[in-house]
Each structure stands twice: as structure tokens, then as C-alpha cells.
């Protein structure tokens with residue numbers, strides 16, 4: 001079993017529970033970040049890499065802590081947005097919007113902010129809506145099982 005984790009989530013993907021996360025230092029727009037995340041699907045010949053979705057406190061804490069570790073800041077894009085319909089939030093990976101962690105008084109849609117990022121706060125990963133064209137580092141996510149078939153062959 002040694003090495004199984006890195007096999008499921010090859011470097012630079014970081015494992016957490018059943019998923020792999022890729023922390024991208026290069027700051028870019030929300031749309032370009034999602035495009036880059038999707039491009040990893042093609043590169044590794046597996047589908048479904050997108051900007052990260054967050055579904056509970058533990059995942060949010062993992063995301064914030066690892067962002068601080070790798071980026072030096074918790075401030076990064078996540079996949080949540082209300083681009084299509086104001087106030088209707090969806091994840092770019094199509095998963096259910098079953099958890100949120102907005103900073104008090106957010107989302108405020110100031111000047112039509114539609115893209116969500118984590119704030120760099122010690123209170124661990126509270127969210128804010130921001131203009132999608134702002135440049136930020138970002139995090140991609142995908143399921144581990146897509147690598148599992150290759151994992152134990154060696």
C-alpha cells in the first residue's frame with residue numbers, strides 16, 4: 001500500500017478523502033482558471049477536472065490550510081459562481097450546492113460580482129463574491145477513483 005496515495009493523486013495533486021486537489025500559484029481570471037482545470041482532464045486522459053467545489057467544513061478547512069501552505073495566502077478562486085442567474089449559485093463541476101461558507105454580509109454582488117473566492121482570513125476560508133476578471137491563484141479538484149485502475153499494477 002505504500003505509495004498508493006501518490007498513485008491515486010500524482011504530484012502535484014494533493015489527496016484529501018476521495019478527491020485530488022491541484023493548487024495553482026499562477027494568478028488568473030475565474031474563467032481561465034476553470035479552463036486550465038478542465039485541461040488537466042485531457043492531459044491525463046480522465047474526465048472531470050474542474051475548479052474546486054466545497055461540500056463541508058472539513059473540506060473547506062483542508063482547502064484553506066493547504067492554500068496558505070502552498071500559496072502563502074488563503075485567497076484563491078473556488079468553483080462557485082452565479083454567472084448564469086444572479087443569486088443562483090452553482091459549482092463548475094456540476095455538484096450540488098449543499099454547503100456555503102460566506103463571510104457575513106457576503107455575497108453582496110457589488111458591481112455585479114459573480115465569482116467566488118476564499119478570503120485570506122484567520123477564520124479559515126470564508127467566501128466572498130468577486131468580479132470574475134480579478135486575477136487569483138486557484139484550486140482544481142477531481143475524484144481519485146479515476147486513477148485507481150492504474151494504481152496497483154506496478
Ligand SMILES: [Ca+2]
Pocket residue numbers: 082086087109112113114115129
Ligand atoms: Ca452575483
Ligand SMILES: [Ca+2]
Pocket residue numbers: 106107108109110113128129130
Ligand atoms: Ca462581494
